[in-house]
Amino acid sequence: MDIVVDSLLDGARRATGTVVVIDVFRAFTTAAVAFSRGAEKIIMVEAVAEAFALRDAGIGSACMGEVDAVKVEGFDLGNSPFEASEFDFSGRTVIQRTSAGTQGVVAALGRAHRLYAAALVTAPATARAVTAGQPDRVTLVAMGRHGQVRTDEDDICAIHLRNLLEDRTGAPAAVRDLILAGGQIAEFRDPEVAHMHPGDLDICLDIGRYDFAIRVTAEDGRPVARIERV
Numbered sequence: 001m002d003i004v005v006d007s008l009l010d011g012a013r014r015a016t017g018t019v020v021v022i023d024v025f026r027a028f029t030t031a032a033v034a035f036s037r038g039a040e041k042i043i044m045v046e047a048v049a050e051a052f053a054l055r056d057a058g059i060g061s062a063c064m065g066e067v068d069a070v071k072v073e074g075f076d077l078g079n080s081p082f083e084a085s086e087f088d089f090s091g092r093t094v095i096q097r098t099s100a101g102t103q104g105v106v107a108a109l110g111r112a113h114r115l116y117a118a119a120l121v122t123a124p125a126t127a128r129a130v131t132a133g134q135p136d137r138v139t140l141v142a143m144g145r146h147g148q149v150r151t152d153e154d155d156i157c158a159i160h161l162r163n164l165l166e167d168r169t170g171a172p173a174a175v176r177d178l179i180l181a182g183g184q185i186a187e188f189r190d191p192e193v194a195h196m197h198p199g200d201l202d203i204c205l206d207i208g209r210y211d212f213a214i215r216v217t218a219e220d221g222r223p224v225a226r227i228e229r230v
């Protein structure tokens with residue numbers, strides 16, 4: 001298995017083989033929480049207007065996500081794993097729009113042989129699912145902030161996934177410690193940054209919290225995510 005680590009939106013656009021788009025803070029952690037609470041599928045979109053249009057058309061029943069990390073007015077919930085952990089997703093088709101994660105999935109959909117959306121909460125299950133597909137080539141894309149600036153949590157998650165894919169255990173405690181030492185953490189703990197809940201951080205860093213991967217396939221030209229268990 002040939003593993004390439006790439007990053008940002010440009011990396012998602014050029015990714016080939018089995019592609020794993022990584023967004024730890026917070027898109028794909030939030031998506032995983034939604035699945036754990038009963039969501040049936042998540043349609044991942046680029047634009048806010050597209051999310052509203054899909055909900056208005058009855059194609060989805062909840063809009064989830066953010067612009068500049070803040071919940072969009074009129075959305076059912078923001079991009080917060082903590083908020084998602086208190087929302088009833090039972091049987092719902094969710095529409096998710098975020099600034100980095102869903103942009104990467106939309107960008108990678110056309111070229112990827114198989115496509116996954118991953119975070120630390122799903123890292124071991126994602127590695128198992130990718131391995132089960134026996135790929136010749138895997139591209140791990142760390143999405144960073146806005147898909148433009150690299151961030152510790154996504155880069156470190158990519159390295160952790162590469163360890164797991166190459167059959168090493170990795171170093172989960174070190175992964176957590178290194179991310180907690182980074183520049184992204186303060187805003188989760190700042191009471192004035194209301195849209196970044198401290199509970200988000202606890203969930204995002206709970207490595208292997210879920211026993212499923214998030215697989216994305218094209219349906220009507222759109223990326224649709226579902227749980228994949230291996």
Ligand SMILES: O=C(O)[C@H](CS(=O)(=O)O)OP(=O)(O)O
Binds near residue numbers: 068069099100
């Ligand atoms: O809501 C988030 O945590 C981020 C916002 S940004 O990319 O840092 O502006 O979105 P995400 O797509 O989850 O990285």
Ligand SMILES: [Mg+2]
Binds near residue numbers: 145
């Ligand atoms: Mg992010």
